[in-house]
Amino acid sequence: MKKFINDPKQFVPEMLKGIALANPDTLRYVSEYNLIHRADAPRADKVTIIQGSGSGHEPAHVMTVGPGMLDGACPGDVFAAPPLDYVYETTKLLASPKGVLLLVNNYTGDRMAFDMAQEMAVADGITVKTLFIDDDVSVQDSTYTIGRRGVAGNFFVMKAVGAAAEAGADLDEVIRIGEKVNSVTRTMGIALTACTPPAKGSPLFELGDDEIEIGVGIHGEPGRRRAKWMPADEIVDELLGAILPDLPYQEGDRVALMINGLGGTPISELYLLYGIAHERLADRGITVGRSYVGEYCTSLDMAGASLTLVKLDDEIESLLAAPAEVAVRVF
Amino acid sequence: MKKFINDPKQFVPEMLKGIALANPDTLRYVSEYNLIHRADAPRADKVTIIQGSGSGHEPAHVMTVGPGMLDGACPGDVFAAPPLDYVYETTKLLASPKGVLLLVNNYTGDRMAFDMAQEMAVADGITVKTLFIDDDVSVQDSTYTIGRRGVAGNFFVMKAVGAAAEAGADLDEVIRIGEKVNSVTRTMGIALTACTPPAKGSPLFELGDDEIEIGVGIHGEPGRRRAKWMPADEIVDELLGAILPDLPYQEGDRVALMINGLGGTPISELYLLYGIAHERLADRGITVGRSYVGEYCTSLDMAGASLTLVKLDDEIESLLAAPAEVAVRVF
Incomplete structure (x- = not known):
């Protein structure tokens, strides 16, 4: 394994420290709970938005904290749900009188941690609700979850609820928006290579020199099928062929x-x-109103990509267009 | 070779088409010259800033075109200087009465193409000057160049001259600023793996499973030495050990x-x-005023990183802080 790393056990805390040092004016790092939060959170005038998940998916979610996005993120270790008490303590620390929304990608371990943390926080008198994200069309159940997995489409839910919360929406309205965006968002991914978790030190699964995994999960979970490498045109057709009819x-x-x-x-x-996907959509009379190209939800060092579609209406488009600012930036 | 690609010969044009389709309001793509330019360029009220280079270094430079940055970028094929006539035609198309500044990373092939294109454009009556960037401290001469190489520190020159041009500075002033920023910028990189050019289909050089290349070039050129893998702390010490005394x-x-x-x-x-570099600098009494973490100048799919320092003064810091907007974006 060749990575930029010291002790694999310190991979997550050392990354989090780097994020905090690079954003001293805007972010705070609470090492006891792997918590990255906005320097100005909690705010009494807005619903608090928190997401946690395993690490290894950066920029999700520790680098998507900031105005118009998350108030805080509490990751677990690489590909491991955050411990229950981290979620609970994060919820307490960032609780707003307007309430707290916990965003959770649909994996069984994450659901358990967040469900229990929510119960404990509610028992403390905090208003907390949870929203599950499940945009991956690849498979119904999977290695780490019952039901569909939450993957890169999660970005759009974060962005929309972040914008709504920033504009002063109450908790029920924020949840309505999040559920609405999740309901019109679909994703599928393809792996060209496996990924190597720091603590394991070797690839998580084997993929031949000429093989790809169609519908791969962001923890290397199997997708729909293994195939021989194919040109980019055919890969886009595979992805759109699964995604388009699903909503439709x-x-x-x-x-x-x-x-x-x-x-x-x-x-x-x-x-x-x-470019290929944009033209394929145009051929079918589907217009791309907003485009996103880059890393939003990764799987460590895996070579691969996912394609997400969100069906837009005026409400969703204006929430996606609202200003936001996070640690991941060019300037 | 497993990449998202169709015909390797079409890799660059297909990428450029994707950039243009993703940014229909702000960018234009002229396929005859691999040219990506701002939709509003040329503008009579500002110096035109153009950079070309081989492809394979994205986001440099085709994704760093936009207000406050480049007016246009004319890349060559992967790791190949742009053809002379592409540079010449780009210069003519984007020429402003305030003049044109050609930015060139210091590689012999690029220097030749840009020097000749400048001569031809000047013969046409266009005011054109060229600025060479050479921030890489690793080696004096290298596989593809005499003198130091231009690498990721190029971003800071683009950003500063882009801001100055946007503010209405004349060509001599823009050049003064670019030369000043280049003179206080130093970079060194480390490769964990080689990269695979699409047309070659196999890694450009061999690096053992436990080896790294210290001081690697962005085309896979040899650096200072090959070493056994080392922890991230030691890697940062290697990089700072070369960079800090160089300015100093x-x-x-x-x-x-x-x-x-x-x-x-x-x-x-x-x-x-x-995080490590920030703390090491603090230990030496050096303050980080601005931080940049992400991809700015890459080498295809190479696993590796480079570290750049720019010595700030009020003028440079305010140019770096000026607003800018390019295709590479989160929202």
Whole structure:
């Protein structure tokens, strides 16, 4: 294993320290709970938005904390749900009188931790609700979950509820918006290589030199099938062939299109995929209203990509267009 | 070779088409010259800033076109200088009465193409000057160049001259600023793996499972030495040990610190490196005034990173802080 790392056990805390040092004016790091939060959170005038998940999916979620997005993120170790008490303590620390929304990608371990933490926080008199995200069309049940998995489409839920909360919406309204965005968002991913968790030190699964995994999960979980490598045009057709009929997305629809890198794929290839997908959608009479190309939800160093569609209406489009600012930035 | 690609010969044009489709309101793509330019360029009220280079370094430079940055970028094929006539035609198309500044990373092939294109454009009556960037401290001469190489520190030159041009500075003033920023910028990189050019289909050089290349070039050129893998703390010490004495950067200095990913390294590892570098600088009494973590100048799918320091003064810091907007974005 060749990574930029010291002790694998310190991988997550050392990354979190780096995030905090790079954003001294805007973010705070509470090492006891792996917590990264906005320097100005909690705020009495807005619903608090928190997401936790395993680490290894950066920028999700520790680098998507900031105005218009998350108030805080409490990750677990690599590919491990955050411990129950981290979620509970984070919820207490960031609780607002307007309430707390916990965002959770649908994995069994995460659901358990967040469900129990919510119960404990409610017993303390905090208003807390939870919203589960399950945008991955690849498989129904999977290695780590019952039901569909939550993957890169999670970004759009975070963005929309973040914008609504910033505008002063109450907790029920924020939840309505989050559920609505989740309900029109669909994703599927493809792995070209496996990923290597620091503590394991070797690839999580084996993929031949000419093989790809279609519908891969962000923890390396199996997808729909293993196939021989195919050209980018055919890969986009595979992804759209699974995603389009699922909602369905139809002629006349306006969508957000995201090509998300899984960690080891250069942005040049992501834009190449984007161009193909954009044209394939245009051929079907589907207009791309907003485009997203880059890394949003990764799987450590996995070479691969996912494609997400969100069906837009005026409400969703204006929430996605609202200003936001997070640690992941160019300038 | 497993990449998201169709025909390797179409890799660059297909990527460029994707960039244009993702940014229909702000960018234009002229396929005859691999040219990506701002939709509003040329503008009579500002110096035109153009950079070309080989492809494979994205986001540099085709994704760093926009207000406050480049007016246009004309890349060559992967790791190949743009053809002379592409540079010449781009210069003519984007020429402003206030003049044109051509930015060139210091590689012999790029220098030749840009020098000749400048001569031809000047013969046409266009005011054109060229600025060479050479921030890489690793080696004096290298596989593809005489003198030091231009690498990720190039971003700071683009950003500063882009801000100055946007504010209405004349060509001589823009050049003064670019030369000043280049003169206080130093970079060194480390490769954990080689990269695979699409047309070659196999890694550009061999690196053992436990080996790293210290001082690697962004085309896989050899650096200072090959070493056994070492922990992130030691890697940062290697990089700072080469960079700090070179200017030198000293106690009391205020700097911009960039950790740049080379294409295949996840952002989690880049933030881990950032945290270490930030603390090492603090230990020496050097303050980080601005931080940059992500991909700025890559080498296809190479796993690796580079560290850049820029010595700040009020003028440079305010140019770096000026607003800018490019295709690479989160929202």
